[in-house]
Amino acid sequence: MSIFNVFHVAGSALTAQAMRLNAVASNLANADSIAGPDGQPYRAKQVVFEAIPMNGQAGQGVRVKQVVEDASPGRMVYDPRNPAADEKGYVMMPNVSVVDEMVNMISASRSYQTNAEVMNTAKQLLLKTLTLGQ
C-alpha cells in the first residue's frame, strides 16, 4: 500500500526539519556565548540533508546526514573590560549570524508545515479509501 509510504516520507522530512530547527535554536541561544565547555567561543552548527530511498519504494525520504560546525571566523568585538579580551582588547564572539539563523528558522518552519499538510492529505485519502463501496 503505497499511500502508507507517504507517511514515512513526510515523517522523515518532519524529523529532519525538526533537527534543523533544533540547530537554529541552539545557534540563536548561543549567539553571545563567548566560552563553551572547551573555553573556545561557540561555533554555529548547520545540518546537512541527504535524500534516502524508503524501503525500495519510489518516493525518497530525507535525513540529516551530518551536523557540521561553521568554519568561518568569529566576530571580533572591542571590549577591553571583558575578562576574555585579548591583549589588544578584542573579544572573539561566536560566528553565529542572527539574520541567517532567522531566515533558516522561517524556511524550516514552512517546510515542516508543508510536510504536515502532506501527511494530512494522505490521511484523508486513506480514510476515503476505507469507506470505498459504501
Added chain:
Amino acid sequence: MVGRINSALDFQQAALGLRAQRQQILAGNIANADTPNYKARDFDFSSALKDAVAGRTGGALGMDKTAPGHLAGTLAASQAGLMYRTSAQASADGNTVDMDVERAQFSENAIQYEAGLTFITGKFKTLLSAIQG
C-alpha cells in the same frame, strides 16, 4: 460473473494504484525541498496507465511476457518510468524542487485519487442495482 466484475474494476484499480504511487513520489519531492543536489522526479501518468492496463510493468524498461513460463521481473511499476523535472529557476545548491509546482501537482493528484474512488463507488452501485433489480 465474478470475472466480469473483476474486469469492470480492473482499469480503475490500475489507475488508483498509479495515483497512490505518484502521490508518494510527489511527497518525496516535497520532503526533499531543502536537500542539496536533489532532483525532483515524476512520471507520465497517462503512459504509465496505458502500460499498466496492457499488463506491462516497469514502463519503457519493462519485460514483455511472451510465454507462460516467463518471469515478470522485479521492477516496480513506476520506478523505471521515473523522469526528472526540468526546473524553471535553477537554485545554487543544485536542487530542482519547485515548491509551487510540487504542491499544485500533489493537490491535483489527491483530487484525482478521490475521483478514482468515486468512480469505483459508482461502479459498485451500478453492479449492486443490477443484482438487486
